[in-house]
Amino acid sequence: MTALHASGLGKRYRQRWALSDCTLQIPEGRVAGLVGPNGAGKTTLLHLAVGLLAPSAGTITVLGGEPASGPAQLAKVGFVAQDTPVYAGLSVADHLRLGAHLNPGWDDGYAQHRVDRIGLDPAQRAGKLSGGQRAQLALTLAIAKRPRLLLLDEPVASLDPLARREFLQDLMEAVADQGLSVILSSHLVADLERVCDYVIVLAASRVQIADDVDGLLASHHRLIGARRDPASMPGDQEVIQASHTDRQSTMVVYSRQPVLDPAWTVEQLSLEDLVLAYMSQAANGSRGARPALEVQR
Amino acid sequence: MIWLTWRQFRIQAVVVSAILAAFGVLLLVTGPHLVTLFRDSTFAGCHSNCATDAGNFLSSPLIGKTYHLVYILGAALIIVLPGVIGLFWGAPLVARELESGSFRLAWNQSVTRERWLAVKLGVLGLASMAAAGLLSLILGWWASPIDDAAGVGASGGFENRFFPALFGARGIVPIGYAAFAFALGVLIGLMVRRTVPAMAITLAVFAALQIAMPVGIRPHLITPVRDTTTLTASAIQGLGMNKDGQIATVFAPASSLPGAWIYSNQVTTAAGSATLGAPPQACQSQQSFQSCATALAQKNLKQVVIYQPADRYWSFQWLETGIYLTVAILLAWGCFWWVRRRLT
Numbered sequence: 004m005t006a007l008h009a010s011g012l013g014k015r016y017r018q019r020w021a022l023s024d025c026t027l028q029i030p031e032g033r034v035a036g037l038v039g040p041n042g043a044g045k046t047t048l049l050h051l052a053v054g055l056l057a058p059s060a061g062t063i064t065v066l067g068g069e070p071a072s073g074p075a076q077l078a079k080v081g082f083v084a085q086d087t088p089v090y091a092g093l094s095v096a097d098h099l100r101l102g103a104h105l106n107p108g109w110d111d112g113y114a115q116h117r118v119d120r121i122g123l124d125p126a127q128r129a130g131k132l133s134g135g136q137r138a139q140l141a142l143t144l145a146i147a148k149r150p151r152l153l154l155l156d157e158p159v160a161s162l163d164p165l166a167r168r169e170f171l172q173d174l175m176e177a178v179a180d181q182g183l184s185v186i187l188s189s190h191l192v193a194d195l196e197r198v199c200d201y202v203i204v205l206a207a208s209r210v211q212i213a214d215d216v217d218g219l220l221a222s223h224h225r226l227i228g229a230r231r232d233p234a235s236m237p238g239d240q241e242v243i244q245a246s247h248t249d250r251q252s253t254m255v256v257y258s259r260q261p262v263l264d265p266a267w268t269v270e271q272l273s274l275e276d277l278v279l280a281y282m283s284q285a286a287n288g289s290r291g292a293r294p295a296l297e298v299q300r
Numbered sequence: 301m302i303w304l305t306w307r308q309f310r311i312q313a314v315v316v317s318a319i320l321a322a323f324g325v326l327l328l329v330t331g332p333h334l335v336t337l338f339r340d341s342t343f344a345g346c347h348s349n350c351a352t353d354a355g356n357f358l359s360s361p362l363i364g365k366t367y368h369l370v371y372i373l374g375a376a377l378i379i380v381l382p383g384v385i386g387l388f389w390g391a392p393l394v395a396r397e398l399e400s401g402s403f404r405l406a407w408n409q410s411v412t413r414e415r416w417l418a419v420k421l422g423v424l425g426l427a428s429m430a431a432a433g434l435l436s437l438i439l440g441w442w443a444s445p446i447d448d449a450a451g452v453g454a455s456g457g458f459e460n461r462f463f464p465a466l467f468g469a470r471g472i473v474p475i476g477y478a479a480f481a482f483a484l485g486v487l488i489g490l491m492v493r494r495t496v497p498a499m500a501i502t503l504a505v506f507a508a509l510q511i512a513m514p515v516g517i518r519p520h521l522i523t524p525v526r527d528t529t530t531l532t533a534s535a536i537q538g539l540g541m542n543k544d545g546q547i548a549t550v551f552a553p554a555s556s557l558p559g560a561w562i563y564s565n566q567v568t569t570a571a572g573s574a575t576l577g578a579p580p581q582a583c584q585s586q587q588s589f590q591s592c593a594t595a596l597a598q599k600n601l602k603q604v605v606i607y608q609p610a611d612r613y614w615s616f617q618w619l620e621t622g623i624y625l626t627v628a629i630l631l632a633w634g635c636f637w638w639v640r641r642r643l644t
Binding site: 053054055071073074075077078080081082084086088089090091092093097100101102104105106107108141144145148 | 301303304307308400401402403404405407408409410411412413415
């Protein structure tokens with residue numbers, strides 16, 4: 004079963020394509036990271052997946068169903084939107100009551116327990132919560148409805164590093180407890196590295212690569228050696244990124260086979276290096292400047 | 301869903317209910333006294349030619365001053381209420397969710413956005429109609445002695461209920477206005493997506509329509525009756541001259557049409573011309589007005605009255621309510637269409 008299946012998916016706002024020709028298959032049972040620079044189309048893709056947007060081209064199915072096509076589909080998918088919107092005038096307890104009234108699968112015991120554990124005061128108005136507490140409340144609502152797939156749009160963007168770590172840890176516990184599939188977007192690779200086992204790189208409104216983290220790391224190599232033209236590389240080694248000094252070339256290549264050429268020093272790539280390589284490839288391939296990936300450790 | 305709707309609506313509901321309740325108490329307390337004043341007046345026992353008795357009743361000190369204030373306040377309140385509902389219940393209903401982003405939370409619970417909207421429109425729409433209906437009911441009961449008297453002979457700042465400015469303050473039309481204003485506010489909120497501009501636009505559109513309706517639309521809903529009668533001396537109550545010494549107007553109220561909505565009341569020559577020429581000799585000398593009127597009547601003048609008879613009052617009420625409710629339903633349909641098609 005696929006968690007999300009997109010085929011030729013595109014979304015246009017007036018003249019501008021926010022997402023184009025997106026073909027993607029994310030298996031169920033994964034924690035998938037959707038990474039890309041600001042404006043790459045991450046939010047658009049997630050909004051298409053929950054039916055807040057309708058595609059301009061192509062199709063998207065989520066857990067086999069059309070997004071937001073009915074109560075059953077809505078019940079299967081939990082969503083925490085960017086900036087984690089809550090009702091400022093309602094209390095924490097009111098939010099849980101809202102969840103209970105609007106979701107047949109609502110797990111009230113879990114929600115109460117989780118709010119307790121996070122240390123949220125049930126009587127407090129949600130408008131008075133800190134960014135981290137608000138994100139936790141939104142996550143509680145999304146998990147307690149017992150979805151099969153949880154979509155999170157930049158859930159930690161507004162959190163400080165400590166709150167970010169706690170939030171992600173907490174998310175991972177819930178995922179482990181409930182066997183959720185997760186798709187999580189971020190422009191910070193470091194966040195994803197900690198939690199994801201599947202990565203989708205979205206840049207220049209297109210999917211650059213989507214695969215298992217382990218598979219990606221095993222099939223990508225950094226080669227350092229004497230200066231060489233990237234075009235002269237063997238056919239089974241796809242050059243993603245190349246940089247040269249007068250005497251030396253450094254290349255990031257994709258190859259299913261280990262690189263055995265003794266002319267190269269072969270290094271293992273980190274996920275962040277790999278993602279950055281794909282992103283600069285997308286940036287070079289497209290016209291105009293593109294906001295660079297924000298690196299934060 | 302009903303729980304959430306109520307939870308988000310309760311403050312607005314309480315504020316409007318409190319205002320209506322306060323005014324309702326005032327009406328309930330003073331109403332019986334008004335009925336007593338009516339029973340004790342000569343108007344209560346009058347069966348024909350009651351204009352004078354009605355006028356006396358309306359100009360009695362308590363009614364002419366104290367209760368006139370309540371009467372005006374009530375009319376103002378019920379005319380403003382639909383606008384307030386459109387502004388404070390309708391416009392923010394969806395606009396506030398779109399503005400704050402909370403619709404992303406609401407629309408990702410296990411409830412389709414159509415049902416979400418249906419419950420909100422249903423609960424608040426019915427509340428709007430109930431509020432307007434209830435106020436109109438109490439106000440109509442309270443003002444019924446005054447309305448009866450004003451129907452026979454409007455005076456002292458009290459108007460016949462068919463009179464355009466008062467028509468919307470009685471009967472069932474306030475219900476139609478409230479439903480319409482509410483649906484209008486919701487749709488504009490959906491389209492504008494921001495609360496304050498949505499409220500401003502709702503107010504502007506609703507106010508414009510509430511002026512256009514009595515001025516430009518209501519008079520044409522039913523073809524008016526046109527009565528042409530020969531002017532009799534007893535009908536003439538006054539005479540107006542222009543500076544050239546010609547007759548400008550002959551004042552002859554259509555007193556045989558109590559409770560009617562009179563569009564125009566004109567005195568013409570037998571040939572139908574509005575130019576009446578010089579007044580007869582009797583009106584220029586210092587003779588009694590009676591002889592002047594008799595002399596005028598001998599000129600064989602015609603009185604042309606264009607009006608809606610009093611018994612069409614409820615036809616107009618139903619017709620106008622129907623129009624507003626139909627438009628309200630169309631607007632509600634527009635809300636669903638917008639939520640489904642335009643917000644994706």
